[in-house]
Amino acid sequence: MTADPAPSILSRMVGRRPEAAAPGGAVAAGPLRALVTALRRVGEATSTLDLDITERKAVVAEGEVALEGLHAQSLCFLIDPPGLDPHAPPEAEALSRVTGVVVLEPKMVDALIEVQTLGCVDGPGREPRRPTRIDAALAQPFTRAVLGQIDRILPADAEDPRPGNLRTDSFVAGPDPLPMLLTAPRMLRLEVGLTLGGGERSARIVLLLPLPEAPAAVGETLPAERDWAGDLSEVVRAAPVRLEAVLPPLRISLATLTALKVGDVLPLPPTSLMELTLHGGASGVSIPGRHRTGLGVALPARLGQLNGARAVKLGDLPGQPATRAPPPSDLADLTAPPPAPAIPEP
Structure with a gap:
């Protein structure tokens, strides 16, 4: 479906930009490029995986919207923020606001297991199943290597969001618990499509990184909460509405209708x-x-x-008792063309 280039009424009300712009913007360019490069490097180091990149996508989303569309049988690893001291972690509520996650689809997990047990990717894959702790143990080295490559690729002084280390024993079977474990108000979602085993299998890897909240400057007045009802009423009332004045239905014979030609006059009651x-x-x-x-x-x-x-x-008007205006004294005045405006004499 082709997107309407003109923003909708609600989009204009909230000030949303058209979707033609890159959804991730500048904040996603560096991390997305780093993720793709890291996957290529780790894939080359594991030649039997035969990994290739097919698509890439980045978007900044709010809250639980960033968690939508994940495979129900995915294997998820929680990611600590960079520089976190594991011996003195913050409180659980504060930690959940800076926690990220990497999500591996079932066919990706199966491929990693097959490479380590069979030595190659075994065909197009099996039916998705709920991941186990053994699956997590076998998929963890690949995931840890990818995150390590991202940390090396991104410049140390860059302000781009970057992942930290995999959290110990952070295996999560499926994305259902993630809304309780990740509470950042905004997240950067990086999604990369892959082919494995020489194109026999397709899968996705999704990396979600929390975005920092901009602190208010000292003395800065925070914006008041928007009056959504008032804004909506103002925008809707300004929307154009088309009106048409329609005469009552006119009945004529079929013979008269088929004989009509340009210039004919139809008498009205x-x-x-x-x-x-x-x-x-x-x-x-x-x-x-x-x-x-x-x-x-x-x-x-x-x-x-x-x-x-x-x-x-x-x-x-609607809701008022019906009234009927008296007929005009001269109907011919209504049917005649409007008089020409008077031209003042010089």
Whole structure:
């Protein structure tokens, strides 16, 4: 499906940029390049894995959104922040806000196990299964080597988010517990697609790194909480709405209809000009092909003139008792063309 280049009303309200821009931006360029390079280097060191990169993607996401779309049978390893002292770790709540995770899909885990037990990748793979502690022990050296390469590739003085060490005994079977273990408000999600065994097997590896929160400067006034209801009401009320004034239905014979030609005049009942209906919104008339819904607007009106131009005067409003305006004394004035504006004499 092709994305609409024009941002939606809600997108404009929250100030979201169009999706045409790179979703990860500059913050993802260095870490994504480092992850791809690290996978290539570790893959070359394990030649029987026959690893190749097929796709790469980076995105900055908020909260649990970064954890969406992970395979239910994935093997997950928690990652400590760089420089963490294992002998004096922070409190659990503070640690969860700076914890990352690396996620290996089942076919990737099976390939790592087969290379160490059989010496090669054994065909397209088996049906996904829940990972075990033995699976984690056999997949840990590869994962640890990739993270070590990323740390070497990224410059020491770079401000890019970077992974630390694998947390001891951090094996997690499946992504379901991750929302409780990773509570960073924003995360950088790096996703790389791989082929293994000479293209016989495809898998993904996903690396999630927490992004630091920008501290408020001394004396800085924090922005107040947005009035979402007021913003939404303001934007919606400013949205354009198309209205159409429609005459009552006219019945003619089929013979008359098929004999119509350019210039023919269809006589209207005298009361037609007082029985117009003003349609708008999702009424099904203003937008061709749309079915009429309860959200549409249909108001009675009458045709007239205002300052020499055609005009429509509203009759009854929704929720008010119906009234009928008296017929005009001269209907011919309504059907005649509007008078030409007077030209002042010099």
